[in-house]
Amino acid sequence: MREHDYEDYSDFEDSFDEEPARRVRQVYEGPAPDRSGRLTEGERVRLARLRDDAYTETELPDGADRWTTWDSAEPGPHPTPDWVVTDLGAVDTELGVLKTGKEADVHLLRRGLPGTDGVLLAAKRYRSDEHKLFHRDAGYLEGRRMRRSREMRAMANRSSFGRNLIAEQWAVAEFAALSRLWTIGAPVPYPVQRNGTELLLEFLGDADGAAAPRLAQLRPEPDELADLWAQATAALELLAVQGVAHGDLSAYNLLVHEGHLMVIDLPQVVDLVANPGGHEFLTRDVRNLAGWFHARGLPEHVTAADDLVEALTFAAGLG
Known part of the structure; x- marks a missing residue:
């Protein structure tokens, strides 16, 4: 079983230079940050990858929305199921929203090699700045501590950077929990990967994209x-x-x-x-x-x- 460290965060820089990003958006119509304020390291890496795609490609195969992020993400637990697409030539196509919530939205996504049917995944994306407080988060965060007092203060004060940190902490916590529980045979969806505040999960539903009922x-x-x-x-x-x-x-x-x-x-x-x-x-x-x-x-x-x-x-x- 893989052990996950809830506190395993990289160093965070004090600022984010928005001007180069603004120029990229103006000239190449590249992706913008999901949240305002200083970015966590995971979100910075995710955004850099999307901007690299914006620089190098004008059109993706099959009308896809991005190249696979498998190579830049934390993978799920072993053994990796056969249905998981790990080929780096794969593309991701957005198919719509499955669920909206206070802390995250879940989207339907298809990943596969161009010209193939691919596999359906649920893309859970945590948000922060739209919501000043996560749902009852103070009680849940008891027992989870980050190493740096600066990050702890930012989270406690609910600054923009602090909310970004909380969003990423929720994503890390859920990915770790799913990985741990799936490994022991608990009835949870397989966690395919985590990339910043985005989780890609096994889609529970039918081949047409209809989600399993609650x-x-x-x-x-x-x-x-x-x-x-x-x-x-x-x-x-x-x-x-x-x-x-x-x-x-x-x-x-x-x-x-x-x-x-x-x-x-x-x-x-x-x-x-x-x-x-x-x-x-x-x-x-x-x-x-x-x-x-x-x-x-x-x-x-x-x-x-x-x-x-x-x-x-x-x-x-x-x-």
Whole structure:
């Protein structure tokens, strides 16, 4: 299993010279930064790569939007699935928006060699300056610390640079969590790569680009409902054994793909030991989920939230 360091950040320069970028945009109509303010190193590298493409190419094959970013990104865990396109001659084509959210938007993207069907991916892109505070981020960030006091102050003050840092930290945290959980067989999408604040993930849906439905959208029959509850509790136990809780679990961030319950949206994954509020997050996850299943018809003695919290606490080694 690969270990990921949440604190592994490169040095950050104090300023970003916008004038050369402005000239590039005016002459070549190259890409602009996603966010204003000083850029994190990951975002700077991503933007430089896109600007290099703007300088060297006037038109991409098959009407694509960019060359593959595989060679400049952090790859997902091994073994890499056969369906992942790693050829550096591949191109990425934007197909639309799958989901918008407070912290990130998810886009549908096709990656493949020119002239081939390629593979569909979900591109999750974190934003910062549009939102002054990430959703309840103060509690989730407990236990995650950066090495430099300057970055910590910027994040605490929610300066433009600080929000850029938080966006990148969320991306790093989610990629690390997905990599760790996928490696142990948890029901999560395969994390293909991370490039700055963009994650490319396995697309859960059909070949036509229709995304798998959220659990909240379904009205399962009794047998299916019982099976999905069993899958949900098994997933919670897998996370607990790893010493973590989802942190924001509900029927809205569980997908049902080909009969399998899949856990998504994991940037706020909570360390049950390091985070002082870990037990509270775990309890809320369980109660949210148990409440939904009970409301859809499962008996209360089956969904018994307090018993499940106790069992998960024991599984995490905290009982």
